[in-house]
Amino acid sequence: MYMKAVLLKSLGERPSITDVEEPIERDGWIKLRILRSALCYRDILTYKGMFPQAKTPLILGHEFTGIVSGDYPEYGFSNGDQVLTLPYTYCGECEYCLTGRENLCRRREWYGEHIHGSHTEYILVKPQSIVKLDINIDPNYASIASCVIGMIINGIDNAGGVEEGDKVLVTGASGGVGIHALQIAKAYGAETIAVTRSEEKAKFIEEASPDHIIVGGEFAKEVKKLGGVDMVIESVGEPTFNQSLRSLKWGGRMVVIGNVNVKNVDLQLGLIILRQNSIYGTLSSTRKTLYKAIKLYRLGKLRAIGMEMKLTDFDKAVEKMESGESRGRIFLKP
Ligand SMILES: [Zn+2]
Ligand SMILES: [Zn+2]
Structure with missing residues (x-):
């Protein structure tokens, strides 16, 4: 057969x-x-x-x-x-x-x-x-x-979990990982912020009912206006990495899942040391x-x-x- x-x-x-x-x-x-x-x-x-x-x-x-x-x-x-x-x-x-x-x-x-x-x-x-x-x-x-789903939960758990009321940012929010990460963070009681590149994608993202949607590549400034976030679920990788890092509150955590272009990132160590931010991998x-x-x-x-x-x-x-x-x-x- x-x-x-x-x-x-x-x-x-x-x-x-x-x-x-x-x-x-x-x-x-x-x-x-x-x-x-x-x-x-x-x-x-x-x-x-x-x-x-x-x-x-x-x-x-x-x-x-x-x-x-x-x-x-x-x-x-x-x-x-x-x-x-x-x-x-x-x-x-x-x-x-x-x-x-x-x-x-x-x-x-x-x-x-x-x-x-x-x-x-x-x-x-x-x-x-x-x-x-x-x-x-x-x-x-x-x-x-x-x-x-299990992979995103694994990443969140490894990074110390999400508590009710935490702010969680998701990059690449219209993608297969992003759209589900928004739902998971919400299920845990987080205030969710979606980042995407186009208005058309932003419309689609509404299906996951995020609390905020930011359109564009330079999103850290907008996120800071919301007070910064406790956690970023980084589903894109290098293209959004630095903006994500700058979106964290002091003591914030980033879970890296996506690696779309398999490129090295430019990591400013001061953002990790002086603000006690952490970066977590997940497999x-x-x-x-x-x-x-x-x-x-x-x-x-x-x-x-x-x-x-x-x-x-x-x-x-x-x-x-x-x-x-x-x-x-x-x-x-x-
Ligand atoms: Zn897979
Ligand atoms: Zn074994």
Whole structure:
């Protein structure tokens, strides 16, 4: 049996929709039928060769939800179960795995990077990467519960959390990370400030009901008029980094998630030392933050925002993301 897949033949090449053989069930793995697979900027960086450890030929994609195909009583999964997934497998034995930080496991393997990913119809996953759902979750939300929602929660938690009444600024607010970061900060009771580049994007951002929207690249001055912020969720990277740093209150925290152009930043150390500001990195999500993503969904505080496209329109989806035309996440339907 053949299935359609976004196949990368070698690093640096553009992947293409290709007919590949459906995966055959094997011990220690669970077969899923993909319901939704979201497009992440990491997919683009992967095929461009930014992660030289990626193994080709490779099916791209790591943000997905699916239905269990077959019965796996040894792992507690049955045919038809809908599951959420972590974007990687992990060893379960190292210092990181044993302390709930499996996202940092050095023996971790990413779907769509080391092993075949989800931009296709069927995938094999490790039982440790999936979580069974006991409620109905919108497949779009389920696909980004880990790499997007869980990742943002992980970043906020690492940076000491958000308290009710904190001011939180989100850059790249119309993007897949930004639009959901606004919702998460709001769910935690923050006053939210969205930054974007155009009026047209600002209109779209209203879907996440931020308290303020600032349009333009020089936003720090405007943010200072609002008193500065306790936290910035930096979903763009180098282009907005310095304005973000200058938007922080003294003692503020910046969570860096996006790295769109993979460029070095110019860091004025005085802004860190003399104002006691902190910068935090964040890498993916864990089972713990995935659980929190489900909890916030149950409470009705979060929803997936973006556009649905067909898996076979992968090329168009990439163009939309790269040209800045996409709004929110792009959810690919096989
Ligand atoms: Zn991702
Ligand atoms: Zn490990």
